[in-house]
Amino acid sequence: MKLTMPKEVQDEIAKQGIIAVLEIESESSAVPLAKALLDGGITVIELALRTKAAFPSISLIADELPQMYIGIGTVIEPGQAQSVKKIKGVRFAVSPGINVGIVKEAIEADLPFAPGIATPSELELAVSLCCRTVKLFPVESMGGLKYLKSINGPYNHLGIKYIPLGGVTADNLASYAGFAPVLAVGGSWIATKELISAQNWKEITRRAREAKDIWDKNRV
Numbered sequence: 001m002k003l004t005m006p007k008e009v010q011d012e013i014a015k016q017g018i019i020a021v022l023e024i025e026s027e028s029s030a031v032p033l034a035k036a037l038l039d040g041g042i043t044v045i046e047l048a049l050r051t052k053a054a055f056p057s058i059s060l061i062a063d064e065l066p067q068m069y070i071g072i073g074t075v076i077e078p079g080q081a082q083s084v085k086k087i088k089g090v091r092f093a094v095s096p097g098i099n100v101g102i103v104k105e106a107i108e109a110d111l112p113f114a115p116g117i118a119t120p121s122e123l124e125l126a127v128s129l130c131c132r133t134v135k136l137f138p139v140e141s142m143g144g145l146k147y148l149k150s151i152n153g154p155y156n157h158l159g160i161k162y163i164p165l166g167g168v169t170a171d172n173l174a175s176y177a178g179f180a181p182v183l184a185v186g187g188s189w190i191a192t193k194e195l196i197s198a199q200n201w202k203e204i205t206r207r208a209r210e211a212k213d214i215w216d217k218n219r220v
Helices: 006-018 027-039 052-065 080-085 100-110 121-126 143-156 173-177 191-198 201-218
Strands: 020-021 044-048 067-071 091-094 133-136 161-164 185-187
Touching: 006 020, 006 044, 006 067, 006 091, 006 173, 020 201, 027 191, 027 201, 044 052, 067 080, 080 091, 080 100, 100 143, 121 143, 121 191, 143 161, 143 173, 161 185, 173 185, 191 201
Parallel strands: 020 044, 020 185, 044 067, 067 091, 133 161
Antiparallel strands: none
């Protein structure tokens, strides 16, 4: 079985380092939001499938801003991986937890996929499904970077790459950037639902630029 996250996708995410996690309530916000992130230097997003606006927003961003590297989050229901794969511009998908059926569906759909894990047992399950890139969620609630280093220890020889999410902010971003097994970090602090609702594109651009600068300065 081939790896669920191909090297070329992994390399593109790693090159950028920051994944802006987005929850869009109105599709009219999709393109201005993506432009604001691009203006701040962020080119990778995780657009959560938690609202009715999610699917149309994906298509709008892909059509208007093809330079945006689009990932899809909250892929947790049967059929979603197949549906996402059919949308132009989608490069990868992730889930908050690990569901064997969803992972297998993503593999069958040829959709690059990183499941969420939080424990050694879940990590071993991911490894058994040929996942070498995983989302660690919710990382700060589990103990932050200290926990990530602990969980990685027995599996370091496997070359696992992590995308920590859940409590990552500008205040702790530098420490994650300094740990090589971290492929990239994801976070919603860059473009919160409140900022999107207020159409505060300037603040989103500022936060994006700040995050990218911290990452680039501290990346090992």
